[in-house]
């Protein structure tokens with residue numbers, strides 16, 4: 273078997289609250305293998321978002337190690353982590369977080385431009401992704417001119433435009449109706465099949481959760 277693509281080793285996260293400490297994650301171990309699809313479940317406040325942020329290096333653990341392909345991410349500078357995220361990790365959240373002053377196409381071009389690629393290259397990659405997500409005909413629309421389902425497809429296009437190895441999604445269908453939710457779910461699994469992307473998804477949707485071969489439940493900061 274190959275090495276894990278992502279590995280958490282005794283990860284703890286706590287927040288200092290003046291005279292008390294809030295322990296959000298408690299010595300969590302987690303191994304995710306390339307191409308796996310893992311769903312993370314748990315009640316509100318269980319620490320799911322915190323865990324996902326730490327997995328994606330958006331946040332650092334208080335204790336423990338985060339390894340990507342066995343490289344310890346704690347030792348990397350913020351600048352290197354930003355480059356790592358740009359290249360290797362796609363994020364999708366419950367709300368689309370598209371930039372309102374940019375068109376759909378421009379939003380999807382941003383990660384490619386951030387990586388230093390030309391405008392033409394960014395345009396080509398972004399168009400390809402918008403096509404794969406079925407929203408190419410909306411490319412010149414601003415986020416406010418898109419439906420909720422379209423906004424989330426554009427956000428997924430932006431997450432995937434750099435062809436990351438890992439897709440981290442935090443309740444990605446939480447804000448969608450059943451039909452749009454199912455379409456987004458379908459797209460996630462299609463991308464996994466087509467490109468071998470590793471999926472780590474937090475969801476409350478039992479239907480979505482049931483499609484994952486591996487489900488993990490977080491309770492009070494550790495695996496249940």
Ligand SMILES: Nc1ncnc2c1ncn2[C@@H]1O[C@H](COP(=O)(O)OP(=O)(O)O)[C@@H](O)[C@H]1O
Pocket residue numbers: 287294296314315316317318319320321322323
């Ligand atoms: N920046 C922060 N400062 C203090 N407490 C936080 C912070 N972020 C999250 N928390 C707390 O950590 C706990 C877990 O939050 P979160 O990871 O968002 O849970 P979930 O996503 O499972 O609902 C909650 O009690 C929340 O209030």
Ligand SMILES: [Mg+2]
Pocket residue numbers: 320321322442
């Ligand atoms: Mg959350």
